[in-house]
Amino acid sequence: MSVSTILLLVGILSSIRVLEFTAAQTQVVGICYGVNGNNLPSKQEVVDLYKSKGISRMRIYSPDEETLQALRGSNIELTMDVAGETLQSLTDPNVATDWVHRYVTSYSQDVNFKYIVVGNEVHPNYDVAPYILPAMTNIQNAISSANLQTKVSTAIDATLLTNSYPPNNGVFTADASPYIGPIINFLVKNGAPLLANVYPYFAYVNDQQDINLPYALFTQQGTNDIGYQNLFDAMLDSIYAALEKIGAPNLEIVVSESGWPSAGGDGALVENAHAYYYNLINHANSGSGTPKRPGRPIQTFLFAMFDENQKPGAETERHFGLFNPDKSSKY
Template sequence: MANSCFFCIVAFGLLLCFLIAGVESIGVCFGRDGNNIPPANEVIDLYKSNNIGGIRLYDYNQDAFQALRGSNIAVIVDIPDPSAFSSDPSVASSWIQNNIQAFQDVNFRYIAVGNELIPGDLAQHILPAMQFLQNALQSAGLHDRIKVSTSISTGVLANSFPPSAGAFSSDALATLQPIISFLAANGAPLLVNVYPYFNFLNDRDHVSLDYALFTSPGTVVTDGQLEYQNLFDAILDALYSALEKVGGGGVTIVVSESGWPSDGGQDIATQQNAQTYLSNLIEHVGRGSPKRPGSYIDTYIFAMFDENLKEPQGTENHYGLFSPDKQPKYSLSF
């Protein structure tokens, strides 16, 4: 009997591990800045057939919401312009009613109030909009399941090297500090767009391509007791260091965008480099970073399709995992 109980416990433990692992599936951003993008129902079918477990929507596209019903695909939905939400709580309440409560069988996970608006003219509207949306979620009883945040670029960092010296710029921190307090109080993550591609492009004298592509054979940067073999981890941990310095040590980071272009004019924007980066990213995120080893990094790849109208023209038009005809550009396993 004792042996039977032991095996039951082991079996249950293994089942639990598989169930938890099933939740941790990488996502892909669905940008629609193109005149040849397939309709939403076909796009969501493509997510399902490729076992892509998360989607980021840059607007509240109800065709996509309809197609996502019952799929359990984790959803980040953006509010591109928070200004209308920042002064009138009824705007937030109506939005939650019409876009969240109306689609109860969609697995909304995060509401991103603005994308890379800090610092900038719209930054002042972000926190009030977040607060009104949070209140509306609480009134609907959804605040434990859906978290309100904002998505920032790594341009908010004044310093990122070594990772332990990561710190926010004073311009960004004026807006970010109260937002970080809000996130900490509500158990919400900070969404960050992380692109080693740009870090390498802008600092080739100090950053190697292997370091950016996850292919360095050994440690590249030693920071105290922590060792870094890839740039993605170094950027992530610089952000964690910056959060710790302003009382946000308990705030988790969700990587709301990361990718590599396959073409567009830069010599490193190649199909092979993109294949290498993306496949290594997918394989890596389950390991965590040196500051947070073993903690799954919730990550969304940019983007589902090449977007031919995206500006500025060039590499921005070549981040897609699929061509608009739904053919895969890479060999990837989700």
């Protein structure tokens, strides 16, 4: 092999950035585990994969008992959603108490519950919207009665905001404010964070005229005219600005989903997804924070563990996985 060929190979290898997780990174970075697929590994295999890759935080979207059994003794920190179809029933305190006993208390000795999520991306005009706060209240009361430290929250998306650019102008919409205001008061009272799904990908594909790809992928050099180097920080800070305007300036935000698809739509390429996940992991863990909340790691869940071939919606929805169904890394 010639010297020039060796040098070329060294250059190629040095440019490959491996998507991996270290103990320090997984203190703030977790991965969402969705199950809308007919080709996914068993629940035990998935938990074993989290452990083997050093991924110490998981979000699941319903209280699946097979997953909870697999998580016993794993030390994986769990964020667990309430299934949407059960939200109305949980407005009954007795039903909420039974729910907590079945899915939380029964496993709490050897499963590390961090957050219970009541409602994922619920909008004020949804039929279940009136049930969110009563269900949150009843579940938190049952958890407190069981002397557990788990916090109850809800996960919102960016469509509840308006005037999000520049980020300091971010405010909840007129329709969202009456819905989200009492929920925010509940979170402040209970010392729980607000969960938010933050997707620069969707902001980028919906406004490619004003948002460039490097800004969305954390690869922009230097800050823009309002002092931001990446779209993720700008989106997150717009939510912080909205919280300030609603009287909750000190409420913490946990990013409960963020990801980039590898196929199925504009900008949905393996190289873009790889760059986004790699740079988001490093940014969240760096301790740099955002311009409005500097000097702190950003608790973030990557979406998602696997491609989900049965997930409804646009084609991109089926291509957010970091791992293939055979458990090999996509990146």
